[in-house]
Amino acid sequence: MIELERVAYTYGGAELFADLSMTLAPGSFHFLTGPSGAGKTTLLKLCYGELIATSGMVRIFGQNTREMDRDQIALARRRIGVVHQDCQFLDHLPMAENVALPLTVSGRQEEADEYLADLLAWVGLSGQASQLPPQLSGGERQRAALARAVIMSPEVVIADEPTGNIDWEMSQRLLTLLVELNKMGKAVLIATHDLNLIRAAKTQVAARVLRLRGGQLQAAGSEL
Amino acid sequence: MSGWTSVLVGDPRADRMVPKTGFTVQLTVFSSAAMAFLAVFALALSLATERLADRWSAELARTSTLRISAPQDQIAAQTEAALRVLQTTPGVGSARALSDDEQVALLEPWFGPDLPVASLPIPRLIEIVEIGDGFDATGLRARLQAEVPGAVLDDHTRWRAPLVAAADRLRSLGYISLALIGGAMAAMITLAAQAALSANSQVIRVMRLVGATDAFIAGAFVRRFTLRAFAGAGFGAAAGAAGIFFLPEADVAGGFLTGLGFEGLHWLWPLAIPPLAGTVAFVSTRTAAIRRLKEQS
Ligand SMILES: Nc1ncnc2c1ncn2[C@@H]1O[C@H](COP(=O)(O)OP(=O)(O)OP(=O)(O)O)[C@@H](O)[C@H]1O
Numbered sequence: 001m002i003e004l005e006r007v008a009y010t011y012g013g014a015e016l017f018a019d020l021s022m023t024l025a026p027g028s029f030h031f032l033t034g035p036s037g038a039g040k041t042t043l044l045k046l047c048y049g050e051l052i053a054t055s056g057m058v059r060i061f062g063q064n065t066r067e068m069d070r071d072q073i074a075l076a077r078r079r080i081g082v083v084h085q086d087c088q089f090l091d092h093l094p095m096a097e098n099v100a101l102p103l104t105v106s107g108r109q110e111e112a113d114e115y116l117a118d119l120l121a122w123v124g125l126s127g128q129a130s131q132l133p134p135q136l137s138g139g140e141r142q143r144a145a146l147a148r149a150v151i152m153s154p155e156v157v158i159a160d161e162p163t164g165n166i167d168w169e170m171s172q173r174l175l176t177l178l179v180e181l182n183k184m185g186k187a188v189l190i191a192t193h194d195l196n197l198i199r200a201a202k203t204q205v206a207a208r209v210l211r212l213r214g215g216q217l218q219a220a221g222s223e224l
Numbered sequence: 225m226s227g228w229t230s231v232l233v234g235d236p237r238a239d240r241m242v243p244k245t246g247f248t249v250q251l252t253v254f255s256s257a258a259m260a261f262l263a264v265f266a267l268a269l270s271l272a273t274e275r276l277a278d279r280w281s282a283e284l285a286r287t288s289t290l291r292i293s294a295p296q297d298q299i300a301a302q303t304e305a306a307l308r309v310l311q312t313t314p315g316v317g318s319a320r321a322l323s324d325d326e327q328v329a330l331l332e333p334w335f336g337p338d339l340p341v342a343s344l345p346i347p348r349l350i351e352i353v354e355i356g357d358g359f360d361a362t363g364l365r366a367r368l369q370a371e372v373p374g375a376v377l378d379d380h381t382r383w384r385a386p387l388v389a390a391a392d393r394l395r396s397l398g399y400i401s402l403a404l405i406g407g408a409m410a411a412m413i414t415l416a417a418q419a420a421l422s423a424n425s426q427v428i429r430v431m432r433l434v435g436a437t438d439a440f441i442a443g444a445f446v447r448r449f450t451l452r453a454f455a456g457a458g459f460g461a462a463a464g465a466a467g468i469f470f471l472p473e474a475d476v477a478g479g480f481l482t483g484l485g486f487e488g489l490h491w492l493w494p495l496a497i498p499p500l501a502g503t504v505a506f507v508s509t510r511t512a513a514i515r516r517l518k519e520q521s
Pocket residue numbers: 011012016034035036037038039040041042043085
């Protein structure tokens with residue numbers, strides 16, 4: 001579904017990585033770890049077309065991102081649910097409307113009325129539906145971001161530090177949701193520092209762990 | 225253009241994505257209202273001068289008259305002499321003495337139908353129809369003075385020619401003003417739209433991240449600006465039309481001033497201003513948005 005082939009990325013003059021390859025197949029479950037600043041967020045942005053590789057090739061659903069126009073990227077993003085590290089909400093809209101944004105921009109907002117309430121209940125935010133994003137706690141924002149990422153029932157879910165601000169119990173619930181989505185055949189890619197989360201996941205699903213360090217992407221072994 | 229239907233139908237939840245705050249919206253409403261107000265006056269000026277020019281040039285195309293005032297027994301002879309002179313005057317298409325009946329008809333409004341024409345010393349009128357550039361009035365007067373002492377040439381058309389030219393010029397100025405008003409409005413709305421797009425770059429970014437297409441994002445801005453321009457222009461045009469409707473009447477003295485206004489169906493013209501303003505806003509916001517979205521990719 002998403003393939004990276006010998007991808008390099010350079011910010012200005014600073015080369016972050018030079019030769020990365022990775023494939024997200026349907027039903028796969030990947031963790032991406034590595035030190036802060038290694039380029040995890042950058043790698044994820046390459047996967048949903050926010051950044052275009054400096055060299056090499058990124059294919060999303062079979063299309064080379066370098067050759068996609070903005071509308072094609074937009075349509076591809078509707079099939080990829082993303083939890084951004086900095087959440088990315090519209091601060092003037094209530095949380096519930098933010099969660100429903102992907103449906104709104106694709107002209108499917110009637111569907112929001114069907115599952116928005118259930119989804120908010122599932123991430124434990126039923127009571128905060130009408131609050132503005134700046135009025136939510138960090139963890140509440142992250143849960144809202146996860147709800148938004150899955151509301152379109154995407155084929156791929158990409159999450160950047162989804163459990164950075166939430167307590168262990170809530171991270172377990174988010175993990176369970178992601179595992180459920182994965183069992184429905186969706187590809188999941190999670191960037192995280194949280195080794196406990198990775199360990200917990202490994203008991204539920206055959207997760208692969210990739211470590212990004214010094215511009216290299218390596219499969220982490222059984223030490224986790 | 226699918227943009228049109230979405231402007232009219234709209235989608236309240238999509239429109240909410242662009243925050244309502246900011247001066248750009250007020251700027252759009254205000255400038256549309258002001259421009260529409262001015263446009264009503266420019267339009268009234270153009271239409272009024274057009275009517276004036278039409279009336280004057282119609283009269284110009286009409287006739288001059290030659291009046292023969294002489295003792296009763298000489299009128300017939302002088303009339304004939306005058307007609308002879310006129311027949312050989314370049315620029316005179318035809319010349320014809322009015323019959324008694326025609327003269328009575330002309331006088332009737334003033335003296336009633338029972339006027340005893342025969343017993344009154346009424347001058348004879350000769351109707352002259354000009355052709356080409358008309359005749360040389362000074363030369364004609366000199367010749368008439370020599371041959372027809374009782375003739376008075378009533379050359380009432382001459383002084384109108386420069387007025388018609390002035391009215392034509394005024395009308396063109398009115399239309400130029402309308403075009404300038406439209407252009408200034410387009411420029412202001414473009415600026416306001418660009419400011420709104422810059423102020424909302426984070427909103428645009430989020431909309432993109434959740435899969436919004438350029439058309440969807442542009443639509444949210446275009447709809448807002450088009451509707452505001454339409455509403456502002458509606459307000460301005462209504463105020464302008466009311467201003468003209470309630471211009472005080474001062475019939476005789478201020479002939480031209482009170483002529484400034486709309487007559488009959490021309491009152492429908494101000495109604496065209498808000499849709500035109502909406503169109504201007506639609507085109508300028510859409511252009512600004514599409515260009516902006518291309519840059520900010
Ligand atoms: N827009 C940018 N322009 C220039 N440099 C950038 C930009 N974004 C990130 N970088 C640099 O690229 C490097 C990798 O950033 P990235 O956000 O991908 O790291 P990360 O692995 O996600 O880190 P963290 O775990 O802290 O989230 C960092 O050194 C960062 O300073």
